[in-house]
Amino acid sequence: MRQKKKMKNVFSDKATIIPRKMLKDPKREWVVRDFTGPGGVSLGMAQNVLEAMEKKGYVERVKKGPDSHTILTNKDILITDWLKDYRFELNTVDSYYSPDNEILNKIKDFLKEEQYALTLHTGANLVTSFVKTDDIYLYLKLGNWDKEILDLRQRLELKELVRGGNFHIVRPHYKVSVFLGRQKIKGFSVVSNLQLYLDLYNFQPRGREHAEYLKKLLEEKGKYFD
Numbered sequence: 156m157r158q159k160k161k162m163k164n165v166f167s168d169k170a171t172i173i174p175r176k177m178l179k180d181p182k183r184e185w186v187v188r189d190f191t192g193p194g195g196v197s198l199g200m201a202q203n204v205l206e207a208m209e210k211k212g213y214v215e216r217v218k219k220g221p222d223s224h225t226i227l228t229n230k231d232i233l234i235t236d237w238l239k240d241y242r243f244e245l246n247t248v249d250s251y252y253s254p255d256n257e258i259l260n261k262i263k264d265f266l267k268e269e270q271y272a273l274t275l276h277t278g279a280n281l282v283t284s285f286v287k288t289d290d291i292y293l294y295l296k297l298g299n300w301d302k303e304i305l306d307l308r309q310r311l312e313l314k315e316l317v318r319g320g321n322f323h324i325v326r327p328h329y330k331v332s333v334f335l336g337r338q339k340i341k342g343f344s345v346v347s348n349l350q351l352y353l354d355l356y357n358f359q360p361r362g363r364e365h366a367e368y369l370k371k372l373l374e375e376k377g378k379y380f381d
Contacts, residue, residue, distance in 0.1 A: 163203040166240040177227045184224040242357040245328040250320035251313035268344045278345040292323045349380040
């Protein structure tokens with residue numbers, strides 16, 4: 156008896172490369188090879204994820220021989236299901252304290268653009284100025300985590316407290332895909348608008364409120380998580 160192939164989890168790290176790309180250009184007709192190559196996934200994974208997305212009702216696959224393609228037909232349900240699967244707490248967060256009011260600006264001097272990306276209220280406020288907070292959250296992409304974190308802490312004079320802090324370094328749950336669509340806002344590297352929305356939505360305090368406000372602003376500008 157032939158074993159039934161297990162459906163690919165659309166919201167696993169590398170698999171999300173496909174819905175992330177689709178949401179950046181939701182009206183496009185996609186072919187499988189749009190998701191392969193450098194920074195993409197294997198041909199087999201792309202086919203499996205698209206099949207899983209079709210079964211979930213997120214996309215429609217049009218089969219026309221060499222003109223076959225896939226269309227994103229239900230982006231709202233896709234996002235709703237994604238929010239059920241993911242929450243910011245899946246990341247690992249190391250918290251430190253800095254008394255320096257200029258600490259955010261110093262990040263630009265101490266870190267290369269491709270090494271970090273701001274998220275949560277820190278990143279979204281650069282677009283919205285919606286939530287007043289002293290907390291800074293940033294994803295880091297490091298080669299030698301222990302060595303480079305120590306160096307960063309020394310250069311920024313970050314102090315380790317018994318509990319809490321105002322400077323939060325995030326080791327990403329989505330190690331591969333979290334930096335996709337990274338944008339530059341006011342000189343800072345920030346995660347994509349989609350990742351901002353995903354991170355904020357279930358986050359306390361005031362995450363959902365901020366997420367919805369960000370979405371409203373984007374829609375007013377004719378954007379949808381691009």
